[in-house]
Amino acid sequence: MQRSSKLWIVGSTLLLLLLYVTPMWQIDLTAPQYPEGLGLFIWINKISGQNPGDLKTINLLNHYIGMKAITPSDIPELTYMPYIVGAIISLGLLVAWTGNKKLLYIWVTMFLMVLIAGLIDFYLWEYDYGHNLEPKAPIKVPGMTYQPPLIGVKQLLNMTTLSIPYTGGVAAGVAFLIGLAVAWREFRNQSKEQKT
Amino acid sequence: MKTSRWRSSGLMVLATLILIAVAAGCFGKKQATIGSSDAASKVYVAPGNYDEFYAFLSGGFSGQIAAYGLPSGRLLKVIPVFAQNPENGWGYSEETKLMLNSTSGFVPWDDSHHPELSMTEGVPDGRWIFINANNTPRIARIDLGVFRTAEIIELPNSGGSHGSPFTTQNTEYVVSATRFSVPIPQADVAINTYKQNFKGTLSFVKVDGKDDGKENKMSLAFQIMVPPFDWDLAHAGKGPSHGWYFFSCYNTEQAHTLLEVNASQNDKDFIMAVNWKKAEEYLAAGKAKDWTSEYYHNYWDNEKQTGVSELLNKVKMLDPKDCPGMLYLMPCPKSPHGADVDPSGEYIVGGGKLATVIPVFSFSKMIKAIDAKEFDGDREGIPVLKYESVLAGEVQNPGLGPLHTEFDGKGFAYTSHFVSSEVVKWKLGTWEVVDRMPAYYSIGHLMIPGGDSKQPWGKYLVAMNKITKDRYLPTGPELAQSAQLIDISGDKMRLLLDFPTVGEPHYAQGIPADLVRKREVKIFDINKNNHKYVTKSEKDARVVRTGKEVHVYMTSSRSHFGPDNIEGIKLGDVVYFHVTNLEQDWDIMHGFTIKGSESAELLLVPGETQTLKWQPKKIGIYPFYCTDFCSALHQEMQGYLRVSAANSNVPLLFSTGN
Numbered sequence: 001m002q003r004s005s006k007l008w009i010v011g012s013t014l015l016l017l018l019l020y021v022t023p024m025w026q027i028d029l030t031a032p033q034y035p036e037g038l039g040l041f042i043w044i045n046k047i048s049g050q051n052p053g054d055l056k057t058i059n060l061l062n063h064y065i066g067m068k069a070i071t072p073s074d075i076p077e078l079t080y081m082p083y084i085v086g087a088i089i090s091l092g093l094l095v096a097w098t099g100n101k102k103l104l105y106i107w108v109t110m111f112l113m114v115l116i117a118g119l120i121d122f123y124l125w126e127y128d129y130g131h132n133l134e135p136k137a138p139i140k141v142p143g144m145t146y147q148p149p150l151i152g153v154k155q156l157l158n159m160t161t162l163s164i165p166y167t168g169g170v171a172a173g174v175a176f177l178i179g180l181a182v183a184w185r186e187f188r189n190q191s192k193e194q195k196t
Numbered sequence: 197m198k199t200s201r202w203r204s205s206g207l208m209v210l211a212t213l214i215l216i217a218v219a220a221g222c223f224g225k226k227q228a229t230i231g232s233s234d235a236a237s238k239v240y241v242a243p244g245n246y247d248e249f250y251a252f253l254s255g256g257f258s259g260q261i262a263a264y265g266l267p268s269g270r271l272l273k274v275i276p277v278f279a280q281n282p283e284n285g286w287g288y289s290e291e292t293k294l295m296l297n298s299t300s301g302f303v304p305w306d307d308s309h310h311p312e313l314s315m316t317e318g319v320p321d322g323r324w325i326f327i328n329a330n331n332t333p334r335i336a337r338i339d340l341g342v343f344r345t346a347e348i349i350e351l352p353n354s355g356g357s358h359g360s361p362f363t364t365q366n367t368e369y370v371v372s373a374t375r376f377s378v379p380i381p382q383a384d385v386a387i388n389t390y391k392q393n394f395k396g397t398l399s400f401v402k403v404d405g406k407d408d409g410k411e412n413k414m415s416l417a418f419q420i421m422v423p424p425f426d427w428d429l430a431h432a433g434k435g436p437s438h439g440w441y442f443f444s445c446y447n448t449e450q451a452h453t454l455l456e457v458n459a460s461q462n463d464k465d466f467i468m469a470v471n472w473k474k475a476e477e478y479l480a481a482g483k484a485k486d487w488t489s490e491y492y493h494n495y496w497d498n499e500k501q502t503g504v505s506e507l508l509n510k511v512k513m514l515d516p517k518d519c520p521g522m523l524y525l526m527p528c529p530k531s532p533h534g535a536d537v538d539p540s541g542e543y544i545v546g547g548g549k550l551a552t553v554i555p556v557f558s559f560s561k562m563i564k565a566i567d568a569k570e571f572d573g574d575r576e577g578i579p580v581l582k583y584e585s586v587l588a589g590e591v592q593n594p595g596l597g598p599l600h601t602e603f604d605g606k607g608f609a610y611t612s613h614f615v616s617s618e619v620v621k622w623k624l625g626t627w628e629v630v631d632r633m634p635a636y637y638s639i640g641h642l643m644i645p646g647g648d649s650k651q652p653w654g655k656y657l658v659a660m661n662k663i664t665k666d667r668y669l670p671t672g673p674e675l676a677q678s679a680q681l682i683d684i685s686g687d688k689m690r691l692l693l694d695f696p697t698v699g700e701p702h703y704a705q706g707i708p709a710d711l712v713r714k715r716e717v718k719i720f721d722i723n724k725n726n727h728k729y730v731t732k733s734e735k736d737a738r739v740v741r742t743g744k745e746v747h748v749y750m751t752s753s754r755s756h757f758g759p760d761n762i763e764g765i766k767l768g769d770v771v772y773f774h775v776t777n778l779e780q781d782w783d784i785m786h787g788f789t790i791k792g793s794e795s796a797e798l799l800l801v802p803g804e805t806q807t808l809k810w811q812p813k814k815i816g817i818y819p820f821y822c823t824d825f826c827s828a829l830h831q832e833m834q835g836y837l838r839v840s841a842a843n844s845n846v847p848l849l850f851s852t853g854n
Contacts, residue, residue: 060754
């Protein structure tokens with residue numbers, strides 16, 4: 001591995017460290033009654049309101065449509081996600097230290113799988129919250145479900161719901177792309193070496 | 197002969213008619229000084245936009261303060277202070293009742309006159325506003341983070357708190373001067389022994405300036421015994437005159453009956469200069485006598501969300517006889533009201549109600565006169581300074597009934613004139629009148645934002661009028677009270693707006709909105725709610741019986757109460773509903789009441805706990821419900837309470853959703 005590749009990998013793991021200090025995802029709810037904004041931040045280890053009290057308020061509003069309360073302690077992923085990210089970071093550093101190309105490819109593949117698994121998991125939770133509704137809910141709109149978009153905007157009754165990555169999530173994506181680019185470069189270099 | 201008499205009579209009739217027509221033209225209400233569309237654009241604040249200034253107008257006999265926006269004149273909030281306010285339960289809930297305790301018992305009303313903002317370096321800082329209670333002498337402090345009364349201190353040895361509160365430039369003190377002199381200490385004496393037995397006092401209330409979330413800030417530092425005049429108004433010195441207070445007084449004749457005549461005989465009364473730094477020295481030197489005088493100090497405990505009412509009884513009393521150099525009297529024509537200090541701190545303007553001039557005193561000349569002992573005798577041992585020695589100048593022919601002066605920071609002063617019903621603008625230094633603006637009608641105080649501070653924001657002036665008559669659509673014999681907004685940004689004053697007010701707009705303070713908004717509180721953090729009976733989560737909601745006392749630990753959140761079915765209450769029980777609003781969402785209020793309640797509703801901001809006391813008188817089922825429209829299912833936010841006979845065996849039950 002080239003020296004610059006090793007440095008890029010170290011940079012990629014540093015970006016991942018951001019996940020421990022900033023949210024990876026944000027969900028914004030916009031409605032006329034909330035000029036001050038209302039929304040959630042999803043971190044690798046917690047879910048918090050964008051303003052103090054937002055989580056509580058969102059749960060309060062959601063109970064009218066029968067959505068179950070978002071209780072971070074009920075989501076086991078929030079417990080083990082910090083360790084998974086930690087493992088990716090450690091393995092990345094090991095790649096940079098050893099310069100082992102095979103390890104590099106394993107690392108990038110694992111990284112990709114974690115990203116995909118994370119998104120699928122996020123989608124499934126959203127599906128669960130959006131579809132698994134209390135049958136005695138006060139507000140029932142025939143045919144209506146309340147799954148927020150994975151990425152993008154969706155109108156859910158009076159709430160315009162926006163779901164996009166936040167700083168931590170963007171950093172993780174960039175970190176992965178760096179890893180992928182490094183792997184691609186090293187793979188090309190390897191092919192050239194084999195040809196010559 | 198006959199014809200000429202007829203002719204002259206005819207001329208007189210004609211002249212009278214012309215006079216009436218001219219007078220009607222002059223005083224007709226339709227007068228507008230600028231094009232009405234121009235004025236409209238100056239006071240128009242578009243939907244969703246904010247006013248530039250907060251104006252805090254006292255309610256006078258309403259006992260409250262009301263916050264308005266300027267320039268729109270829109271009413272933003274009535275802040276309950278000295279009077280019960282059923283609209284939000286102030287003075288009705290168990291917690292807020294304590295704030296209205298006094299040595300006269302629970303007092304449900306007072307007469308609130310002079311709001312005064314807290315200051316830093318002589319400039320209003322937007323933290324607090326103080327106001328006096330005229331009838332049962334007290335001073336209140338309102339916290340402008342929450343727009344609520346945070347503290348009320350009673351003033352013992354006082355016949356009525358009028359010259360109050362008036363802060364020093366760093367809010368070291370707020371003061372109160374007794375309007376009515378009485379025997380001090382109180383005594384059963386003949387009223388006609390006024391001169392021998394009656395006294396006045398000045399109270400100095402020390403203010404702890406730390407903005408630390410605690411609300412017990414005021415303490416009675418000392419009182420000064422003063423002659424039995426009617427002490428009227430005051431202002432603290434600032435800049436060079438910092439360290440001094442100036443109190444106006446009338447009735448130096450010491451009349452005790454028919455004051456309108458008997459207290460209007462002396463050509464000059466006084467503005468008394470009080471060297472409060474000197475008073476502090478005398479206090480430290482042990483010159484004060486320890487008096488035992490009971491008074492209440494009530495303050496709000498933010499964490500426990502309840503009033504704390506403590507009875508105190510120690511007062512330090514300074515007698516001027518023991519404290520030379522502390523008090524000086526400046527003769528002031530005639531029956532002065534305002535004692536107003538200009539932004540530089542050099543000039544003190546006396547508003548002599550019955551005077552034909554506005555006297556302006558010079559602080560530096562006063563100090564020189566004191567040093568040179570230019571005295572004209574004394575009153576009860578207090579040196580009287582020579583009028584000419586302390587006079588900076590007189591405004592000649594200002595108007596009739598000058599009352600109160602504020603300043604624009606650009607070298608001009610504005611004095612209200614009750615009798616001639618006008619605002620008179622005059623120049624500091626030359627003392628010449630430069631402009632006049634009629635007021636509709638009979639203006640009392642006036643206010644320029646920061647106009648009694650070191651730094652006036654001299655853009656608007658609010659005239660607070662005592663008579664309304666035909667200014668608005670009529671509402672029967674009892675009319676709305678009235679204020680007027682005047683543009684003072686140019687050379688000529690321009691009338692912009694009339695707006696009706698809550699209660700009598702007695703006096704006011706104004707401040708740029710940003711200075712207040714930076715301390716804005718939106719909700720109370722439920723995690724910091726340490727109310728004795730808080731219920732932080734619906735699963736902790738419960739009903740607890742202790743003998744005949746029943747405590748309901750109740751939660752409210754959209755759109756139900758926890759619990760909402762209660763049984764096992766019996767006749768003879770005293771039920772306390774401790775209702776906690778669990779919401780943490782801005783402006784999601786919940787209210788609470790129960791059928792037959794003899795109290796007002798509870799109105800709870802997010803994160804707040806308050807208590808309603810209720811004693812059922814008949815058996816049956818009692819609905820209770822949320823009184824503030826909280827949500828789409830607000831109408832469903834209700835519950836039932838069952839009251840059984842005193843000897844029944846119905847067990848205590850409570851539930852939600854079963």
